[in-house]
Amino acid sequence: MIEPELLRQLIAFRRERDWEQFHNPKDVAISLSIEASELLEWFQWKSAEEVQQRLASDKREDLEDEIADVAVYLFYLCHDLNIDLNQVIKHKMQKNAAKYPRDKVKGRNDKYDEYS
Numbered sequence: 001m002i003e004p005e006l007l008r009q010l011i012a013f014r015r016e017r018d019w020e021q022f023h024n025p026k027d028v029a030i031s032l033s034i035e036a037s038e039l040l041e042w043f044q045w046k047s048a049e050e051v052q053q054r055l056a057s058d059k060r061e062d063l064e065d066e067i068a069d070v071a072v073y074l075f076y077l078c079h080d081l082n083i084d085l086n087q088v089i090k091h092k093m094q095k096n097a098a099k100y101p102r103d104k105v106k107g108r109n110d111k112y113d114e115y116s
Contacts, residue, residue: 001085002075010075025081032073039066 014020042063078085099112
């Protein structure tokens, strides 16, 4: 999912600043949530049309920065917990396929326990 060299650069960036001491899994997870909230603010109170206008403006870079912040903390968390993100996504997709059978849910947005 992330290029190995880019992950090495992220880890080196953190190590060079001696930030690993602050990056325990709890605090990294908290930071991930905070950054995800900042990402949501980019969309808050905006219509679909306003979002499209912002995407075409210089505000797009702000969105890209927030997405990058979320990704960086996710990659730190996976690295620190020795979690292979590709593998856990594949495993979760298998669970989702069983939980949401295509023939029962196609075109529907019901919660999984609301369809029969």
